[in-house]
Amino acid sequence: MSSAREESFRSLHQQTYVDLLRFVERRVPPSEAEDVVSTVFLTAWRRFDDLPSDARPWLFAVARRTMANQTRGWLRRQALDVRLVSLDGPAYSDDAVGTAARIDLERAWRGLRPADREALALVAFDGLTAEQAATVLGCRRSTFAMRLGRARERLRSALEPPAAAARPQSLTLLREQQS
């Protein structure tokens, strides 16, 4: 009985470790990530009987809470912010998005609210569905879908040329962003 549980746990670890490590490294410095991941698996072992069949979002949710517990600076924010690849990182030279476009994208990203970045990252970086992302954030799927939609809208708006961004609709969005 217990060996079956151990085997299942080891299997879960093999299947999810890489994704969990990436999820955590997107949000905290790599030097901190290994500890967070270990804590998440410890929690998973303790609550193994409660794990849903789709365990990955559950693990991500535990990781998110673990990270939020751990650093005072993060707690000042409403959302757990997402890091960016460094400017001189390899992604600069080998992706399909040109350097200029990437700089624009990065500037737009930095201009978003942390909550928008979080919603976008869960889908664009972590590869989650809206249902899974909602599990990570502890909200309803429809709530997340709305958050994601607004975040995408703000991203698109931030990527628009300055002239277009000065239109009344964009100003409204900006005011909403600052509220």
Added chain:
Amino acid sequence: MNDLEQLSVLDPARGREPTAGEWTRANAVVDRIIDGRALATTTPTRRPARRWVIGLAAAAAAAVVGAVAVPSLLPGTADRAFAAWTPVPGSLTGEQVMPQARQCAESGVGGASGPVSPSDVVLAEQRGLATLLIQKRGAGLVECMIVEDKSFAAMALTEGAPPVPAKDTVKVETSSSVGDGDDQYSNVVGLAGPSVTGIDLLLADGREIKTSVAGGLWAAWWPGPEGGEADTIKVVVHNSTGTATYRIGEL
């Protein structure tokens, strides 16, 4: 390519694969979790360089500072420790805590080996069933919590001798919370100038905690998450001329 696909170029973990060493450590963590030797941990809210580190990871990656907390694996122990916790600690001498000091040394945290003696113990306190120790290990200091003769948590505090703050001042070296939900507890360790006679903590919920002060250090632990929260604790510093109150974020 839609906007979300475009964003993937900003992904800091794009194409990230664990190294062989990371896999080895991760599998060692799983072994320790299953064996019941695993330790939950957290990173302190201050001084990341002295962060709590998973005891399990620390064992695999020897020299790292390590923290080990087992409330999640030994809920009974955590429950009993929390139930017996007292806001005012009892002071203990190095001689009185030698069994716990040896356990602390055996945790491997701090990376040093060799025997431990009473003079290595810088600070020792008792709150109910839990003994909190700060002791010299190698050139630095380690902190341990022992509950009912079991190693509950361990953390490397410094790699060398800590600085001595000015006579009336105090500093916070690390403030953190460990665990999850009802198993969560907080820990604060700081430095105290030579004129400081006592330090109390005031929590937002009104709880008042007397810390232990010895050897230029002060420390306390308590059940609850406040150590990992943003600046919710007040620190009351007593010295021969009076009392001063600070927000923990100021120290």
